Amino acid sequence: MGHEVAGAQELTAAAPRNRGSLSTFFATKRRTRLAILLSAPMLWLVVAYLGSLGVMFASALWTTDSFTGNVVKTISGDNLHAVYTSPVYWRVAWRTVEAALAVTVIDAIIALPVAFYMSKIASRRTRLFMVVAVLTPLWASYLVKAYAWRTLLAPDGPVSWVFAGHTPGYGFTATVITLAYLWLPFMVLPVFAGFERLPNGLLEASSDLGAKPMRTIRSVVLPMVFPAVAAGSIFTFSLSLGDYIAVGIVGGKTQLLANVIYGQLITANNQPLAAALATMPLIAIVLYLLAMRRTGALENV
């Protein structure tokens, strides 16, 4: 607050002079100021971002010349038809949703006791230490962490060494483990914030009324932190849907939507088909967001 006080004193001294016509104009025209503030960010987000999503939808309707591989800009539903009638793509889509849901459930199961301990049991200092400890791995390179799991799960790696040769190997299970590891902080932090908002008085009231701890957890704690878990799940679900790196590193031959899309765009150079395929995770996340909106999760993000 020291800065503000000093600033205010300087200001009273400087106030009477120099009332430029431009600043008077801005001071009176609230609407104009709002319009100026909104113009640049909205221009960027609507034109660059929503516009891009529009171009993506449009390009899903284009085709490629089978001989030259160039994009042909004539409207055709062929790609969308091919994607949504192909049993292969549906199987990949279901596998991807399964992986995303598995990651979300695993992260929620791990995050609940950890966030509860951090918020309600740990001392103030331990709590701060733990928040920073959970936050820091988020900033350690994402790629490095996926790579670390490749090392951990290698045939002669540490997991195999600890469990005497038993490892899940590279594949679907390894992908789910790695993704659950990568996105765990995204679940712990909102759930922790949810517990912080839960008044201790409620827990005490519950036990004063004779509830045993498990009953309090089931009837008071869980219903109240559920929106926070739902908020965290938006991240774990969305991030898992869009990931092709971890699958590429620890997934072996596993195909998920994102790496199929990546293959179509980068390897096969079929941009229209990649765009058509990208509508699959888009529909999945929109459905998920609509489902989560009913839980009040979006206010907790």
Add this chain to the structure above:
Amino acid sequence: MRLPAGLRWTLRVITWLVLLFLYAPLAIVVMNSFNKSRTFAFPPTGVTLKWWHAASHSSGALDALWTSVKAGLGATAIAIVLGTMAAFAVQRYNFFGKNTVSFLVILPIALPGIITGIALNATFRTVFDPLGIGFGLTTVIIGHATFCIVIVYNNIQARLRRTGSSLVEASSDLGATGWQTFRFVTFPMIRTALVAGALLAFGLSFDEIVVTTFTSSPDVQTLPLWIFANLFRPNQAPIVDVVAAVLIVLAVVPVWLSQRLGDDPSSGRI
């Protein structure tokens, strides 16, 4: 809450085990960067600084590092301007469509990265390329800025909500011009939140690979792209380990700084 000692201890053990689970893979990478053998043999066969020396002379890694820094600075600069403007608009004004604006800001990070990547890729191909803006550093910066806006926005918005508008009103009542109020009241209030937001935005950009893959050209390689390209080359694996170890250690800096400057460590990333 009064819990039986057994339950308290169980929760404590679970929490510390989970923290161990979070750090064990990172520890393995750091350890591996000193491992004598070329492949990731476990347990390590011996200790060496050879790979650290090799990495400090790896021109590929150093070029990629420089590209990442440029991309991060560019994206952060755009995100600071746009994120701050949007935060002021949403926090200080009431208008129709306010919820839509905050939803739009969050959208680029709420949607899976592959969708943002494909969408931007489609636009750069069909709109930018004919205009003479090819894939390269510019397109990477545009892509990164799009999802970095929300980080600055969240930090500034939280600060504006916490500080309220009474000081700004007092300043106008005392006769300050709009510029003076900004210079002497508003800016000092949001300064640390700006720095925290900028650091986190830079960190996010520095680490991004999914959108980067779809917005970059073959000759513009950010550090994550370089790591990904060299991950499966046996000759480069030990150098990748060193770069990875450096990145892990550097990760502490933005968290520590933004935690000291920001309002709440858990608000660092949405």
